[in-house]
Structures are given as C-alpha cells and as structure tokens.
Amino acid sequence: MTERLKYDAGFAKEIYALENGHYIKKCMQCGMCDVSCATRREMDFSPRELFLLMRAGKREEFFKANTIWMCSTCLMCKVRCPRGVPLVDVMHDLKSHAIGLGYADSPQATFYQAFWQEVMGRGKVFEGGLMARYYLKRGWSEIRKGFEMRDLGMDMVKHSRISLKPPRTIKGIKGMQAVVEKARAQMRKEVGG
C-alpha cells in the first residue's frame, strides 16, 4: 500500500518568502552540499533532501528534521554550490523561522536562544552565563550529561580558561537594543518575517 502524500503547495511559498528563501529556487538537486557537509552523517536529511521535502509540501517532516540544527556553519557547501545557493544563510532563515513557529525542542535551539539572551542582556557573551542559561533551560537530563564533562571543566578552571566574572555590560547597551529592535521591525515590514 502506498502512503498517500499530503501535499502542501503553500509550504514552498512560505519558505521562499524568507529573507534568503528565494535562493532555494535555484537548487538543482545535484547533491554537492550533501558530499561537502561536515555533519551530514548526523543529519536526518541532507540539505538537498530537505529542499525536496519542502517542494513535496512535507511541512512536519521538514521542521522535525534535525538537519538545520546540525549545520555548523563551516561554509563548505556555500563555497561549493554550483548554483550559488548560500546554504548557510538559508539555514539561518530556517532556524529562525523554526524557532518562531515553536519547533524549538532541540538542544541547539535552546543553545541559540540562550546565546541571544546573553548578547541582548549585556552586549557580549559571557561563557559562564551562556552555560548557566543553557543547562537551566534544558533541565536534569542535560545537566547530567554536562556532569560527564566535569573533568574537562576542571581542566579549564585549572588553566584559567574559565572566567568566573562576567565582562562589564557595554555602556551603549540601551542603544544597541534599540538598534536591534529597529532592525527587526524593519525586517518584519520588508519580508513579513
């Protein structure tokens, strides 16, 4: 028995409307991104396959795949793509869109948001603050995993690689926040994102 495909014709349109989404139209399914990707073996689908899912209107599979969160931004696919698709920039859009839609259960999505809170809170990222935010949000299972890394943490402390004191919040933090808010408002107006 063949599975009946639920085809969502509007889905590709939704993705094309994102800031860099239109580039996906150029994808010719050659697979250069698949063979160039540093983390392909960790991915549910390769970037090429993810675009195919999009064209097939498979919305849930698309957003539930770990593909976008496995991208480590190494830029190899972006450099090699024969069609000039800036895949890494497309991944940025897809991550941000996924978070906006609430597909944000992955540890990476938590990490990204914790990082952003650090930036917006003090204008800089304090590694200690980032880790605290991340582990508090992930809860017990992740804390236990973090505990397995304690010897690494001890090495870092012994070699003064972990600062216990956060850096001073930048003087222009209010201005920086205003700049970012303004930019986000502009973007919402321009791409409806």
Next chain:
Amino acid sequence: MRYSFYPGCSMEGAAVPYLKSLEAVAGALGMGIEEIPDWNCCGATVASGVVGDYPAQVLAARNLALAEPKGLDVLVPCSSCYMNLALVNRKFLEDDHFRAMANDALGAAGLRYNGTLKVRQIIEVLVKDVGLDRIRTKVKKPLTGLRVAGYVGCQTPRVFPWEFDDPEQPVYLDRIIEALGATPVKFPMKARCCGSSHSITRPEITTGSGYSIITCALEDRAQIMVTPCPMCQMNLDAYQGKVRQHHKLEASMPVLFITQLMAVAFDLPPAAWAFKYNIVSPFAALERFGIKP
C-alpha cells in the same frame, strides 16, 4: 601600521592566551592596535539563526560605526567575528538599499556607518601588511625542524573564497609557519570543521571531528598544531582528553594560537607565550628550543 582592534567575546574568556600573545607579537612587529570603544558581540554563528540575517548584520555593523571615526582598518583575529564583520562591511559597500536601511536602524542609537573601513583577518594582515620578510627578521629563535600542522579552521578562508586564500586548502598560515623556521606538514584537513558549538550540545560530534583532525596531522608527523581561531583551539585543546577517552588516540597534540608560536620564535618573554592557559602542554614539543615551564 595602526589598526582598530576588535577582540571579540572569546578573547575576554577562553581565548585569553590569544589576546596576550597577540598583543606582544603585534608590539614586536611594530603594529599599533587600538580596541574599538564599547564594542559589542558580533552575533557569532548564532544570532542570525534566532533573529535572521538582517538584524544580526546590523548588530555587527554597530562595531564598524564605532570604529569609523578613527579611519583605521579593523583587525579581527576570531574567525566568526571576522566572518560577520567582513560580510556586513561588504554589504555596506555593495548594496545601497541595505546601507540606507541599516543606517536608519543604527540611527536609533545616534550611529551611522559610511562603509569606509576595511575588515582584516589577522593571518591576512600578517602576510600582506606586515609581510613574511619582516616576520623573518624578528625571528630570534628559528624553530628549525619543528613539524607544525597549520589548522586554519573553516570560516576564515571561506568568507571571500580565493580573494583571501584558497577556501579549501589555504596556504597563508603555512607561509607564516615557514617564516618562523618551522616545517608546515601536509594537512588535508586544515580547513575542515572542528565541530563548532556542537561541543556543548553534542560533544561527541566535536570529539569525532577532533579525532579526525589530530589523526590527519599526525599522519605527516606533526609535533604541534597552530590555529588562528578561538573555537578551534578550544575544541582541539580542551576536548582532547575526551577525544582520547572515546577514540584510539595515543599521541598528545599541543594546540597553540599561531601568535603563541610566534612569541616563542621571536624570543619574547614567557608571559607572551601564555602557555599556562594551554591544557595540552606544549613544553615537551618545544623543549629543544630551550622552552621550559
């Protein structure tokens, strides 16, 4: 040679040895570096995944606006910071619509950027501005016979492919290693991914990458590895114990910032080597050059 200097968040945290050795080496080479006043985080590889490219680019551009009054090229040592600042700088130059919009946003803090600066990565500055000849004249302790794996990391050579260096098999870092009297080893993985921030969320990805990278360096008998990237250095140095736990790796590979090795070759004082911060000790590899704890 004066530069506006963008240290980035990691130089105030885990990459302190980069800052200490870079300041000393820049001094020895006669480079003036002046920190951008009240700089903010560049957004790393993360901000654009939360708020999208445009707001993240405007966030990065605030730093260029703050640096512009001095009119100096902006020196960026970290690869992610370099990627973000260099890309947004180019957008200001090439995209009129972007420039107008971004300046409207920067105006919310009374700032403006006219796109008059150049954003420069440390490796490029060392090769093109300082020059290999000048580096050679500063070498007091040639590292003859030392086999060095130059690990460039992923983003630096790929921001502007070919304009800067070969995006997959870059050579600038090897030229600097040679100028110090050392021997750059064959190292096909010199620009592959180190696992990046998966070190927090999926450490086994980072240890897997670390194993491949270190093994590759060992194949051509590297004794030491150098890198210009804070994230790469941390993933290969601090996580090396974990690599050893999960993979068959017997050798130990010290991973230094390129500026730390330069400080040794320039015969600068131990404070400039900043080796107390290195988790895998480089002393055994450097013993024959009289480098002791």
